[in-house]
Amino acid sequence: MTMGKAISDVLKIKHSMMAGVGDDELTKEEEAAAIYIGHQQPEDIYKIIADELIPPANTPEIASTVGVYREFKYKMDKKQETYCIDEEWIQTKFDNIYMQDKEGNLDGGHGMVVASSASLKATGDMLADIPTPGERIVFYVCGGGFISSDIPLLRWHYLRISAETGQRVFVPQYNVAPGHVFPRALHDTYTAYLHLLGRGFCAEDITMVALSAGGNIGMGMLRLLEMHHKPQPAKVVLIAPCLDLTFSSDSWQRNQKVCVLPYHPLESPRSMSRMYLGPVDKNTEIAKVLSHPLLSPLFADCAELPPIQLHIGQNDVFVDEAIELAKRIEESHGKESRHVELITYPGKNHYTILRGKTQLNKVYDSMRQFIDSLPVKKIS
Known part of the structure; x- marks a missing residue:
């Protein structure tokens, strides 16, 4: 071939x-x-x-019989608080981005996509960034390996989620590496979520769905919300999430020949982790830096996480870290709490987990049941 x-x-x-x-x-x-x-x-x-x-x-183009899709721009709310991070080197990075954004000098700006299935009952402007009374929505954090965006390629995916859940789907257009390194994507996603809260959406009416690299960024956003005492989404769905940027799990090597994601050592300029992290001092211990919970959510405290549903293919290089996250959530909340639901797919890798009618039906059916059946805990 x-x-x-x-x-x-x-x-x-x-x-x-x-x-x-x-x-x-x-x-x-x-x-x-x-x-x-x-x-x-x-x-x-x-x-x-x-x-x-x-x-x-x-x-x-997406046919109108399938749904509608619009991009819009917005600015960071001037009332958005400064960051308070636990380590100085990360605090400095967030401070720089925050000040540039506040002064209106942040390169790339902020954008979001809203997708609405044709099957949704039209109540108000279905492409606006304001809620109808009591509206529930999906906040979707896209993937792309931190270096590209899957927003244009997966328009069908957002509309299918909208059709399956009966909710509109909002997708932040975070800026990507190598032009925009950590924590820019995290800042963009956090700011997008706060923008929706500021427009009147309620956290208890939001489900975060995140794919691949978006799982890393989305989980980092949850950590930021917790640190700054902001309300988290009521539920979370993670699809093939990248949770450990040190690539220390055995499945990275075990599944190399059956997964689409190639392994590059952390020292390599081709490493996804290094491109996202950006330049570092030559004496920096890369693995230690990448193990910070805002870069590798697998190592974050799980006690305050909302209920999570995890989808992962058994042939995915990320499978071991997904299983480990589920175990850590169970340890924090207890197995009987049903705080985490882990769904594994035999023979599926990072590409095939969202490919093919039969497989897609499995993912969407489980996602819909999770969103609909779990009681929503009101967040003060």
């Missing part, structure tokens, strides 16, 4: 699924092509896409 043919195969399935809101089944050939591409050099992939195939931004 040539790399050009492999990329072409994956793009075909991506585009057909976007057009059909994820209704195509995934073939073994397409799965193999995705794994093959994942282990190639990034610059080679981008060159083939740019020279021979469809540009990544040229995504299909």
